[in-house]
Amino acid sequence: MVCAQVFTAFTGRGNLLDAERLNFPVRFHAFLAGQDFVAFDPNRAAPDLEAQTPEQLAAAFAHARQESLVLLEHVKDDDLRRTVRHPQLGTVTLAEMLHTWAAHDLNHTVQAERALMQPFMLGCGPWRSFFRDHEIGVPKE
Numbered sequence: 001m002v003c004a005q006v007f008t009a010f011t012g013r014g015n016l017l018d019a020e021r022l023n024f025p026v027r028f029h030a031f032l033a034g035q036d037f038v039a040f041d042p043n044r045a046a047p048d049l050e051a052q053t054p055e056q057l058a059a060a061f062a063h064a065r066q067e068s069l070v071l072l073e074h075v076k077d078d079d080l081r082r083t084v085r086h087p088q089l090g091t092v093t094l095a096e097m098l099h100t101w102a103a104h105d106l107n108h109t110v111q112a113e114r115a116l117m118q119p120f121m122l123g124c125g126p127w128r129s130f131f132r133d134h135e136i137g138v139p140k141e
Contacts, residue, residue, distance in 0.1 A: 014050070016108050017057055020064040024101055027084075028071050031094045036085040072098075 023040050030037055052060070080095035114134050121131040 014052075014057055016105060017061045017064060019104065020061060020068060024068055025071065027097060028068075028094075030084055031082045031097070032079070034082070034084065037087060037092075039087045 027037055027040075075094070080093065080098070082094045083091050086092045114136055117131065117134055118136060121128055121135060124131065
């Protein structure tokens, strides 16, 4: 399932935390146990995320990421070839999921950068054309 949301710097951070707490460890343990994945809805956010400040989200993410990195310390090369069945994608490997985890994080980094760039780009005057590929929701001139 593709996520239909457009993320701001804040909501992207919340999605990272949500995935770090509710998606990655669950799926990681499923690989080790040889259990197929259950569906994950990327458009559903944990209700506690909206009440947190950006600082609280960052601290919670750092804590959850540290726990995930501890899980990774025990991965052996043979584990990377483990397979499970994903409800939408079919058979997937642990290596593929780890690559997706990294790409997911980097995607949100790009989204946050674009969101933070918006007010600066609007004030660029004639240089604004250099940033057209990064504009969000602004009609192209």
